Amino acid sequence: MGHLTELAELILSSAKALEAVYDDAGKSVPTLDDLFCPSPLDSDPAVQTESMTIVAAANQIMHTVANPLTALQLAAGGLNLTTAWSIVQEANVPDILLEADAQKGLHVKDIASICGLEQDHLARLLRFLASRHFFKEVSPHVFANNRLSSFFLKHKSVSEIKADPQSRYDNAPLAGILGMMANDGLEVAPHLKDWVKSPQSAEAAFNIAKKTDQDYWAWLGAPGNEDRARQVATAMAGGAAHFPRENVTNAIDGANLKPGSIVVDVGGGQGGATMMLYKKYPHLKYIIQDLDNQADAAGAFWSSSEAADAWSKKQVQFQRHSFFDAQPVKNADVYLMRLCIHDWSDSKAKVMMSRIRDAAGPTSRFVVLDPLAMHTCQDPDLPENPIAPKPLLANYGIAGPGGVSAMSDIQMLYMYNGKERTVADMRLLGEQAGWKLQELKPGKLMAYIFSPA
Numbered sequence: 542m543g544h545l546t547e548l549a550e551l552i553l554s555s556a557k558a559l560e561a562v563y564d565d566a567g568k569s570v571p572t573l574d575d576l577f578c579p580s581p582l583d584s585d586p587a588v589q590t591e592s593m594t595i596v597a598a599a600n601q602i603m604h605t606v607a608n609p610l611t612a613l614q615l616a617a618g619g620l621n622l623t624t625a626w627s628i629v630q631e632a633n634v635p636d637i638l639l640e641a642d643a644q645k646g647l648h649v650k651d652i653a654s655i656c657g658l659e660q661d662h663l664a665r666l667l668r669f670l671a672s673r674h675f676f677k678e679v680s681p682h683v684f685a686n687n688r689l690s691s692f693f694l695k696h697k698s699v700s701e702i703k704a705d706p707q708s709r710y711d712n713a714p715l716a717g718i719l720g721m722m723a724n725d726g727l728e729v730a731p732h733l734k735d736w737v738k739s740p741q742s743a744e745a746a747f748n749i750a751k752k753t754d755q756d757y758w759a760w761l762g763a764p765g766n767e768d769r770a771r772q773v774a775t776a777m778a779g780g781a782a783h784f785p786r787e788n789v790t791n792a793i794d795g796a797n798l799k800p801g802s803i804v805v806d807v808g809g810g811q812g813g814a815t816m817m818l819y820k821k822y823p824h825l826k827y828i829i830q831d832l833d834n835q836a837d838a839a840g841a842f843w844s845s846s847e848a849a850d851a852w853s854k855k856q857v858q859f860q861r862h863s864f865f866d867a868q869p870v871k872n873a874d875v876y877l878m879r880l881c882i883h884d885w886s887d888s889k890a891k892v893m894m895s896r897i898r899d900a901a902g903p904t905s906r907f908v909v910l911d912p913l914a915m916h917t918c919q920d921p922d923l924p925e926n927p928i929a930p931k932p933l934l935a936n937y938g939i940a941g942p943g944g945v946s947a948m949s950d951i952q953m954l955y956m957y958n959g960k961e962r963t964v965a966d967m968r969l970l971g972e973q974a975g976w977k978l979q980e981l982k983p984g985k986l987m988a989y990i991f992s993p994a
């Protein structure tokens with residue numbers, strides 16, 4: 542079999558398998574023209590695996606047969622895509638189109654008059670996006686949403702968004718993440734080019750772009766940055782909720798902990814991970830630690846939740862604490878850090894891990910949940926090795942969690958001088974802070990279980 546046929550066969554067999562799963566559920570696989578409508582099938586493991594194979598193989602075959610002009614667009618077109626999305630997202634174009642006839646779409650002059658952009662500019666941006674399968678050009682200059690553009694709806698009417706722009710991303714995490722990545726990316730990423738030539742000049746490209754010595758998280762808490770902080774909080778909470786509950790609950794093995802055992806969620810934000818743990822292990826005590834600027838949001842989140850009782854009885858508490866200071870909770874049963882280590886450089890991450898090591902007792906466990914950086918070739922360090930079927934890239938390229946972490950790794954770099962880490966990176970970091978890596982529990986986030994060395 543030729544190499545193209547091999548990739549095409551992968552697409553064909555996975556497409557048939559995907560259609561069979563939908564058939565069994567009495568449904569059809571959504572087309573690109575269908576607006577996104579969440580369904581239990583989205584989280585079906587077979588749907589996820591087959592979709593991943595199709596996307597990985599289709600992307601690989603596309604790159605294999607690309608001619609020089611296609612290669613140029615693939616190599617240098619990312620900036621255009623981010624810029625175009627940043628503009629149409631701020632202009633609420635998906636939301637405007639949702640209020641138009643879904644089939645007939647809306648003429649660009651009408652979209653422009655609602656969002657205030659020039660018709661010609663908007664037409665060209667939307668045509669570019671439609672040529673990348675975001676939005677559909679129904680007839681010349683007439684556009685409609687499609688499945689991909691509808692992922693980024695803000696779930697509010699255009700008049701509601703205009704009346705209260707600060708809340709525009711509330712309950713719309715994917716739109717919030719896109720907005721945040723586009724804003725940060727366009728503002729900060731250009732400075733990465735200079736920063737990599739002299740990384741001593743500033744902590745990260747972010748600091749050059751914003752002309753500040755504060756790290757991103759402290760900067761978010763500063764006056765004047767409320768809008769960005771709210772967007773980031775929504776994006777974080779929504780992004781984190783995307784990770785399955787079992788990813789967190791399996792990581793701490795709470796059923797084997799005695800009643801009243803203490804779990805400290807270090808850098809826990811409002812306590813999204815703690816909420817998952819509390820629901821599964823209501824016999825444990827929880828302390829969520831984060832910066833001052835998270836305290837009110839945590840209080841509001843818990844007091845209005847179904848776990849309000851646990852909050853009022855102080856079974857779940859918030860403690861103001863910077864993870865660079867001495868850890869005040871000594872000898873806890875579990876110290877958890879979800880989606881924190883990757884925000885920091887190796888030297889800062891070592892300090893964070895050491896602070897917890899200094900407070901830990903001999904039986905304390907330190908659980909880190911972070912995205913896994915995956916090599917594109919086979920990695921003997923990975924528990925589930927090999928990952929993707931040949932001839933796909935071992936990490937599924939753009940399609941799998943390795944693709945997402947490869948993208949966010951660059952974002953971590955320019956925003957914080959942070960890093961998505963491989964298993965080997967994380968093991969070494971732990972060792973340098975006095976921890977021994979005992980166990981790996983793979984999931985959407987990799988769970989690293991450390992014990993004192």
Ligand SMILES: C[S@@+](CC[C@H](N)C(=O)[O-])C[C@H]1O[C@@H](n2cnc3c(N)ncnc32)[C@H](O)[C@@H]1O
Nearest residue numbers: 758781808809810813831832862863864879880
């Ligand atoms: C990506 S969020 C993760 C939040 C939470 N662990 C989760 O999984 O939902 C990173 C968190 O680190 C917190 N953070 C940043 N700097 C901190 C510091 N010096 N001490 C404690 N928390 C900090 C931020 O406020 C934010 O809540």
